[in-house]
Amino acid sequence: MSFEVILGAWVATGLTLFILTFLYQDNPLFKLAEHLYVGVSVGYAIVKTYDTVAVRLIYEPMIKQGDWSLLIPLGIGTLMLTRYVPKAAWMSRIAFAFVVGVGSGLAIPRVISSYILKQIEDTVRPLVALATDGNATFTYSLLNPASNLNAIVLLIGVVSVLFYFFFSVEHTGPGKAVARTGIIFLMIAFGAAFGYTVMARMSLLIGRLTDLIEYAQPQYGRATWWLLVITIITLIVFHARRKGTEPPQ
Amino acid sequence: MSFAERMLHIDRRIIFLLIGLCTLIPLLYPVGLAIKVSPEVKSVYDYIESLPEGSVFLLSLDFDPASKPELYPQAVALLHHAFKKNLRVIGMTLWLPGTGMASEVVSRVAREEGKVSGKDYVFLGWSPGGGSVIINMGQDLYKAFPTDYNNQPTAELPVLKGVQSLRDVNYVISLAAGSTGIETWYVFGKDKYKFELGGGCTGVIAPGLYPLLRSGQINGLIGGLRGAAEYEVLIGKKGKAVAGMDAQSATHFAIILLVILCNVFYLLIRTSKNRAEQNRS
Numbered sequence: 001m002s003f004e005v006i007l008g009a010w011v012a013t014g015l016t017l018f019i020l021t022f023l024y025q026d027n028p029l030f031k032l033a034e035h036l037y038v039g040v041s042v043g044y045a046i047v048k049t050y051d052t053v054a055v056r057l058i059y060e061p062m063i064k065q066g067d068w069s070l071l072i073p074l075g076i077g078t079l080m081l082t083r084y085v086p087k088a089a090w091m092s093r094i095a096f097a098f099v100v101g102v103g104s105g106l107a108i109p110r111v112i113s114s115y116i117l118k119q120i121e122d123t124v125r126p127l128v129a130l131a132t133d134g135n136a137t138f139t140y141s142l143l144n145p146a147s148n149l150n151a152i153v154l155l156i157g158v159v160s161v162l163f164y165f166f167f168s169v170e171h172t173g174p175g176k177a178v179a180r181t182g183i184i185f186l187m188i189a190f191g192a193a194f195g196y197t198v199m200a201r202m203s204l205l206i207g208r209l210t211d212l213i214e215y216a217q218p219q220y221g222r223a224t225w226w227l228l229v230i231t232i233i234t235l236i237v238f239h240a241r242r243k244g245t246e247p248p249q
Numbered sequence: 250m251s252f253a254e255r256m257l258h259i260d261r262r263i264i265f266l267l268i269g270l271c272t273l274i275p276l277l278y279p280v281g282l283a284i285k286v287s288p289e290v291k292s293v294y295d296y297i298e299s300l301p302e303g304s305v306f307l308l309s310l311d312f313d314p315a316s317k318p319e320l321y322p323q324a325v326a327l328l329h330h331a332f333k334k335n336l337r338v339i340g341m342t343l344w345l346p347g348t349g350m351a352s353e354v355v356s357r358v359a360r361e362e363g364k365v366s367g368k369d370y371v372f373l374g375w376s377p378g379g380g381s382v383i384i385n386m387g388q389d390l391y392k393a394f395p396t397d398y399n400n401q402p403t404a405e406l407p408v409l410k411g412v413q414s415l416r417d418v419n420y421v422i423s424l425a426a427g428s429t430g431i432e433t434w435y436v437f438g439k440d441k442y443k444f445e446l447g448g449g450c451t452g453v454i455a456p457g458l459y460p461l462l463r464s465g466q467i468n469g470l471i472g473g474l475r476g477a478a479e480y481e482v483l484i485g486k487k488g489k490a491v492a493g494m495d496a497q498s499a500t501h502f503a504i505i506l507l508v509i510l511c512n513v514f515y516l517l518i519r520t521s522k523n524r525a526e527q528n529r530s
Contacts, residue, residue, distance in 0.1 A: 023262065023265045024262060041346060044346065044349075045345055045346060048345055048348055048375065049345065049377070052374065052375060052376060052377065053377055056395070056396060056400075057376070057377075057395075060395075060396075061395060106380065106381070106384065106437075107380070107436075110436045110437060110440060110441075111436060113440060114432075114435055114436045114440055114466065115436075118464055118466060119460060119464060121464070122460070122463060122464035122465075145463050189456070192456050193456045193457075196452040196453060196455050196456050196472070196473070197452065197453050198501070198504055199452040199473055199474070199475065199497065199501070200319060200451050200452030200453045200473055202268075202272065202496075202497055202500045202501070202504075203318050203319045203451075203452060203473055203474035203493065203497065204315075204318050204319070205268070205269075205272050205500075206272055206276070206318060206474065206493040206496045206497060206500075207317060207318020207319070207474075207489075207493070208318070209269075209272055209273055209276055209496075210276060210318075210489060210492065210493060213276060213277065
């Protein structure tokens with residue numbers, strides 16, 4: 001196994017353990033790992049952006065391939081930097097106007113088509129299907145998303161939730177029942193979202209613990225065990241030092 | 250303080266320890282609980298199975314290392330499947346912080362399957378703009394990515410022969426951890442350039458993507474670590490996702506139990522308070 005892989009395993013193990021120490025209490029090891037994360041992320045983003053945008057997408061096509069048309073977007077982009085010069089700051093509005101204009105023009109029709117029209121089209125489904133012989137059929141399977149029973153459930157859900165958010169009419173009498181039904185649908189949706197969120201967070205924990213188990217193997221120099229011992233000793237030392245410097249009650 | 254009150258004021262670190270043990274023990278001593286494949290994951294698998302050899306498959310790894318435990322196993326399983334089917338694989342990312350990781354997973358799986366960079370697959374890297382990159386690729390792939398991640402001119406790569414834009418791509422899958430991902434690929438890509446689109450995502454964003462699945466805007470969805478495990482079962486190559494399923498089940502069981510217990514203790518406290526008030530009056 002190469003030295004870089006082993007070094008990477010030790011760094012990953014150490015930082016994982018440092019971050020997990022926060023579950024006990026806030027401490028300098030956690031702060032160290034947190035600051036390293038922010039610093040490395042920002043540094044990585046700056047270097048990659050410079051390499052991709054400045055070198056590969058601007059410098060190389062312009063200088064090596066003579067594509068001088070790139071001067072136009074480069075000029076518009078540079079106008080944004082005039083924000084830092086108070087007297088010339090107004091020029092940045094040209095760039096922002098361009099970005100907002102093009103962005104809105106591209107996004108609005110596509111978003112309306114994808115999120116509103118397509119979703120309405122899918123919501124308005126026939127409640128009873130017609131078979132090839134002309135007879136009406138009704139499918140009851142709740143497990144089949146395309147069944148007629150699910151089409152009715154969807155219709156009730158959409159109408160009741162929309163009514164719940166309709167505040168111009170007081171929710172009394174039959175309106176109260178509809179609004180209550182809307183709340184039930186909303187609660188089910190929130191429950192599903194929460195369940196998925198729990199699953200996702202547990203997956204992250206599983207991922208880290210899987211790595212810690214892997215890096216406890218002899219080929220990685222038992223990184224997990226050594227670093228766990230070092231982390232615990234450091235925490236005890238920090239705790240003892242803090243106790244010594246705390247003013248008496 | 251009653252037992253129920255003591256339980257509701259329990260040190261939260263005990264709960265952390267419990268969840269930690271519920272995760273760690275099944276990872277060390279796996280039981281191998283059965284994994285049932287869901288229709289949305291099967292749809293992705295079936296579509297890749299139906300593609301003829303040499304078809305163009307684009308995998309957009311739109312996530313960063315923070316979502317690695319969920320989406321990395323999905324990427325590994327999908328890449329193994331695509332390479333086994335001898336598809337021409339194009340890898341890319343719309344997420345800057347994930348570039349290095351995306352490059353590593355594509356090249357690692359390709360190496361395991363004996364594939365050659367430039368001939369069997371290409372990793373294009375990252376380009377700024379999100380939706381604009383997709384529009385640009387839909388017009389001219391070589392203008393959006395003049396060079397690949399290794400700085401090789403994309404126009405000269407054999408793997409991209411006959412591919413001019415997204416219209417020439419047979420199947421796109423976005424593995425997404427956030428808003429720049431599956432939805433972006435649909436809105437700016439599929440809706441206009443008419444390629445088939447599938448998705449893989451973290452558990453957090455999965456519920457928001459089911460409406461796209463139902464309406465046919467995406468043809469399949471691999472959700473979280475669970476989805477990755479299902480895909481590993483489908484391709485017959487059990488990996489980290491399957492290994493994590495026992496731990497996932499154990500932690501879910503522990504959380505359900507804790508939720509029920511908390512509600513029972515809460516009800517007990519409320520009932521005893523009501524009784525005390527009644528006795529006082």
